[in-house]
Amino acid sequence: MTTADGGPGRGGASGGGLGRRLLVALALVLATAGVTAWLVAGAVGPAIFHEHLGVGGMRTAEDAVAHAEEAFRTASGLALGIALAVAALVALAVSVVLTRRIGASLAALTTAARQVAGGRFAARVPAPDMGREFDELVLAFNQMAARLEESENLRHRLLADVAHEVRTPVATLNAHLEGLEDGVVEAGPETFAVLRAQSARLTRLAEDLAAVTKAESGELALSPVPTDPGELVHLAHLAARERAEAAAIALTADVEPGLPPIAADPERMAQVLGNLVDNALRHTPAGGRVTIAARRDPSRTGTHVTHVTLTVADTGGGIAAEHLPHVFERFYRADTARDRASGGSGIGLAITRALVEAHGGSVGVASAGRGSGATFTVTLPVEPPRRAAR
Missing domain, CATH: 3.30.565.10 (Histidine kinase-like ATPase, C-terminal domain)
Incomplete structure (x- = not known):
């Protein structure tokens, strides 16, 4: 399950944490080694014993015991060697799979982090399905990127709106000042009222911006x-x-x-x-x-x-x-x-x-x-x- 901003949901089927997956992989390697040793010992051991015990020339009990010991060592060594070889191959295969999946997940996260660092806040990381830890990390990253994208959009809109708010009173002030300089506008009560109104509008805008910034940042002192x-x-x-x-x-x-x-x-x-x-x-x-x-x-x-x-x-x-x-x-x-x-x-x-x-x-x-x-x-x-x- 993924969230609206592209991250994995907490309720998704992630198969447990990364530590659990590593323990399962280790248990798989050990189980493969044990099963292989048991199968090899069951298939090869009796034949080796039969060969050693069937060798002629055993005139005494000591010869029979020596051949039995030799048969046991040969069968055990062969079973252990094959089991270790198979376990090593399985461990190598499991390591390659886990390394590639972890590496791919980290590479995707790194790429998205670089995009966000470069100002491309729309970057998101797909669900890695690598355990709860990776899923929570990706979810937190995607939420952070979404908040940054929202803040960036708000900043662009804020700058555009501030520019629009300032442009109108400034244009009115400039027009009346130019009219006064050219003698087109008389310096009467009506003109001064317009100038005061536009100046008050700019003052109110500056005060409102300062007030909301202080209030939202917690810097505004309250006396309840x-x-x-x-x-x-x-x-x-x-x-x-x-x-x-x-x-x-x-x-x-x-x-x-x-x-x-x-x-x-x-x-x-x-x-x-x-x-x-x-x-x-x-x-x-x-x-x-x-x-x-x-x-x-x-x-x-x-x-x-x-x-x-x-x-x-x-x-x-x-x-x-x-x-x-x-x-x-x-x-x-x-x-x-x-x-x-x-x-x-x-x-x-x-x-x-x-x-x-x-x-x-x-x-x-x-x-x-x-x-x-x-x-x-x-x-x-x-x-x-x-x-x-x-």
């Missing part, structure tokens, strides 16, 4: 304290209320009573909810609704509350099923033209995921498809995540 989830929801609602009213969108807050405090950095969690609410407002048309809520985690039963969920639900355009697994990736856009026009940098949701995971929580998204809205759910533990002892 007991925090009321309802207070987080109300602050997020208060911060976005004016923008929602300006866009003719109904923004509501819904907090379940009696929720226990969560261990969170209030500033960073405000950033998380702010990103989710901003995303919801951008993709909800006038007349729509955005709801910020805090509840007990419905997936965990019991009297003791261990996790709390913070949700941001909208009645906007929704997300198609094929895009749901990717919405938290950097610069990923389900609708490129619409999202760029709405002013998002494409990094807000990636920052959200990194911050939530840094708190020991998880974030997910659900949508019934286009035109059905979307619901983003942040799940956070009531108790702080345990840290590994140093």
